[in-house]
Amino acid sequence: MVQYNFKKITVVPPGKDFIDIILSRTQRQTPTVVHKGYAISRIRQFYMRKDHYKLALGQINTARNIIAKISKDYLRLLKYGDSLYRCKCLKVAALGRMCTVVKRISPSLAYLEQIRQHMARLPSIDPNTRTVLICGYPNVGKSSFMNKVTRADVDVQPYAFTTKSLFVGHTDYKYLRYQVIDTPGILDRPFEDRNIIEMCSITALAHLRAAVLFFLDISGSCGYSIAQQAALFHSIKSLFMNKPLVIVCNKTDLQPLEGLSEDDMKLVMEMKAEAMKTITQAVGPNEEGVLLTMSTLTDDGVMAVKNAACERLLEQRVDVKMKSKKMMDCLNRFHVAVPKPRDNKERPVCIPPAVLEARANAAAKEKKKLEKDIENENGGAGVYSASLKKHYILANDEWKEDILPEILDGHNVADFLDPDILVRCEELEREEGLRLEEQAAEDAFQIDGHELTQEQKEILAQIRKKKALLIQEHRMKKRTAESRPIVPRKFDKDRKFTTNRMGRQLSSMGVDPIAAINRARSQSRGRKRERSVSRAAADGDGMEIDGQQSNKKLRRTSRSRSRSRAPEEVIPGEGFKDSEQKKKAIKKAKASTRNRNKDARRGEADRVIPTLKPKHLFSGKRTLGKTSRR
Structure with missing residues (x-):
C-alpha cells in the first residue's frame, strides 16, 4: 500500500x-x-x-x-x-x-x-484508509464538528474562511481507525472563479474515496441562505458519485428542522432525494441516515452523525470487496463444516460438577481487602490517609506509629537532648575553623624549616597575597571571553608592564629595585642598523662624514654579506669533513626523492596505499593446506 x-x-x-x-x-x-x-x-x-x-x-x-x-x-x-x-x-x-x-x-x-x-507543509493523507470528508459553505460548523469527534484542534472563528487548508484528524468506530478531513468552505460560483483555498476542497472531493458529510446551516447565521447552499449542493453533486453521502442540518439549537418554511423544506427534501440516488449507486437503497440534524453547541446528534457516516462507509467498502474477483477467489478456498445429527437423542448443555464446586468455593472465599476498600470505608479520598508505616518491620508493632520514642532502655530520651544543641554545634565549627586558619598561617611563614623575622613575614605575606590575586584574576579571565594569547610588551599600549612600575612595587615592599631594573634594561637590544654601523666603524672600512658612515658603503657591505654560496661549500657546524663529502650527501638526498617526485607526491606524508587484497591471493578455490599466508 x-x-x-x-x-x-x-x-x-x-x-x-x-x-x-x-x-x-x-x-x-x-x-x-x-x-x-x-x-x-x-x-x-x-x-x-x-x-x-x-x-x-x-x-x-x-x-x-x-x-x-x-x-x-x-x-x-x-x-x-x-x-x-x-x-x-x-x-x-x-x-x-x-x-x-x-x-x-x-x-x-x-x-x-x-x-x-x-509539500512538507501539506498534511499526510492516506488515500487508501477509511476516510470521512466534511464539506459545505463557509462558517456552517465543519471545524466545530471536527474538534468534537477527533483529537484535532482546528481554529474556529465566527467569520468565513477561517480554515484555509486541509486538516486531518482521526476517530474510532467499532475498533477501527477512521481518517476525518476538514476542508475549507466552498462558494457557489463558476469553476474558473474559485481560488486556491476552494480548490483544495474540490480536489479532495474529486480524488479521495470517502464518505461525504455535506453540512447545511438551516439557521442562516452563516450569512448564506438555504437556497444558496442548495445551489452549491446541486453544482458539485457530480463529485459525490459512488460515495456514501449524508446531509447534516447543523445549528438546530437556533432553528429546528421542523420550523423551516415550506420553500426551504422543499429545497432540503430535493437535496435528500439527490442524496438517495447517490447512495443507491454506492451501497444500494437505504433511506435511513441520509438526512440528519445536530448542534455542535449542545452536542445534540453529533455522535449519531459520526456513527452514520462511518457505518455507511464501512458498508460500501465491504460491498466493494464482496463484489471483487479477489474475494470470490478467497471464498472458494474456505469450507465451513456444519455437524449433522446422528440420532434423535437430546444433549442439553451440561456443566461438570467439579466446575460448579470450584465456583462455589471461590464465591465463598473472602475477598482480600485492599487499601482502596479501606479508604472507601473510612470516608474516601481526602478524608482517609493511608499509613505508610504499617508495613515497618520492628520488634514491637506498637512502635510503628511513634514519631520519636520517649522511653528507650529505661531512660527518658528527652533528658539527653540539649535545647541549645544547634548553637553549640555552630560554636564548635567556628572554633575549628579558627584553629585551621592559625595552623595554615603558621605553616605559610616557614620556609625550608628556617624561621623568618617579623619584617620578612610581612613581606612574604604581601607577596603571597599578590600571587593569590593574580591567580584569581587569571582564573576569572579563563572563565570569561578574556582568555587570549599573551600580548608582547612592545604592543603594551597601556604601559602596564614597565620598569618604573616594578621599581615602585619593590620599593613599597622595602626591597632595593636598582639591581632588578639594571638587569631588565641590560637585556634589551639596540637597533639592527646601529649595530651594523658600529660593527663597520670598528672594522675601519667605513668612511665617516660628519660622524655618520656613507650609505653607499653600507649598501656595498650588505650586498657582500647576502651573496649566495656554492651548494658544495662547507659551512662550519654542518657536520661535513670537506666539500667532497657534502657533494655525496646531496647526491644521495636527490636519489631518495626521485621516486617520490615521479609519483607526484608532495612529501613523505603523501604516501601510496597499496591494494590490501590482491586478486591472486583472494580468488580461486582454496586447496588443502595452511591458509596463514592469506
Whole structure:
C-alpha cells in the first residue's frame, strides 16, 4: 500500500553544496587515488500538474546524464595515463567540468527545495484508509464538528474562511481507525472563479474515496441562505458519485428542522432525494441516515452523525470487496463444516460438577481487602490517609506509629537532648575553623624549616597575597571571553608592564629595585642598523662624514654579506669533513626523492596505499593446506 509522507522528503541542497559534497568525498582519500566522480542518482519522482516542476526534474536528469558521460570519457583517458601525475590532472579536469554542470542547474535545485518545503507543509493523507470528508459553505460548523469527534484542534472563528487548508484528524468506530478531513468552505460560483483555498476542497472531493458529510446551516447565521447552499449542493453533486453521502442540518439549537418554511423544506427534501440516488449507486437503497440534524453547541446528534457516516462507509467498502474477483477467489478456498445429527437423542448443555464446586468455593472465599476498600470505608479520598508505616518491620508493632520514642532502655530520651544543641554545634565549627586558619598561617611563614623575622613575614605575606590575586584574576579571565594569547610588551599600549612600575612595587615592599631594573634594561637590544654601523666603524672600512658612515658603503657591505654560496661549500657546524663529502650527501638526498617526485607526491606524508587484497591471493578455490599466508 502506497504511503504518502511528504515530510520525509530529503532536503534538496543548492548547487554550491553539491560541489562541496563532490569535492569533499573525492579528496577524502589520498591524492593518488582515482575516482569516477559523484553522480546524482535515484531522484525521487513525484507527479504534479506543474510544468516548472517537470522542467526542473528534466534539467537534473540531463545534468546527471552529462556527468555520467564526462565520467565515462575521462575514465577512458585514465586507462592510458602514463603517470600518476597525469591521472591526477585528468581527475581535476573531470571534476571541474562536473562542477560547471552543477552550477548551471543551481536555479532548478533552489526551485525544487521550495517545492519540497511546500509539500512538507501539506498534511499526510492516506488515500487508501477509511476516510470521512466534511464539506459545505463557509462558517456552517465543519471545524466545530471536527474538534468534537477527533483529537484535532482546528481554529474556529465566527467569520468565513477561517480554515484555509486541509486538516486531518482521526476517530474510532467499532475498533477501527477512521481518517476525518476538514476542508475549507466552498462558494457557489463558476469553476474558473474559485481560488486556491476552494480548490483544495474540490480536489479532495474529486480524488479521495470517502464518505461525504455535506453540512447545511438551516439557521442562516452563516450569512448564506438555504437556497444558496442548495445551489452549491446541486453544482458539485457530480463529485459525490459512488460515495456514501449524508446531509447534516447543523445549528438546530437556533432553528429546528421542523420550523423551516415550506420553500426551504422543499429545497432540503430535493437535496435528500439527490442524496438517495447517490447512495443507491454506492451501497444500494437505504433511506435511513441520509438526512440528519445536530448542534455542535449542545452536542445534540453529533455522535449519531459520526456513527452514520462511518457505518455507511464501512458498508460500501465491504460491498466493494464482496463484489471483487479477489474475494470470490478467497471464498472458494474456505469450507465451513456444519455437524449433522446422528440420532434423535437430546444433549442439553451440561456443566461438570467439579466446575460448579470450584465456583462455589471461590464465591465463598473472602475477598482480600485492599487499601482502596479501606479508604472507601473510612470516608474516601481526602478524608482517609493511608499509613505508610504499617508495613515497618520492628520488634514491637506498637512502635510503628511513634514519631520519636520517649522511653528507650529505661531512660527518658528527652533528658539527653540539649535545647541549645544547634548553637553549640555552630560554636564548635567556628572554633575549628579558627584553629585551621592559625595552623595554615603558621605553616605559610616557614620556609625550608628556617624561621623568618617579623619584617620578612610581612613581606612574604604581601607577596603571597599578590600571587593569590593574580591567580584569581587569571582564573576569572579563563572563565570569561578574556582568555587570549599573551600580548608582547612592545604592543603594551597601556604601559602596564614597565620598569618604573616594578621599581615602585619593590620599593613599597622595602626591597632595593636598582639591581632588578639594571638587569631588565641590560637585556634589551639596540637597533639592527646601529649595530651594523658600529660593527663597520670598528672594522675601519667605513668612511665617516660628519660622524655618520656613507650609505653607499653600507649598501656595498650588505650586498657582500647576502651573496649566495656554492651548494658544495662547507659551512662550519654542518657536520661535513670537506666539500667532497657534502657533494655525496646531496647526491644521495636527490636519489631518495626521485621516486617520490615521479609519483607526484608532495612529501613523505603523501604516501601510496597499496591494494590490501590482491586478486591472486583472494580468488580461486582454496586447496588443502595452511591458509596463514592469506
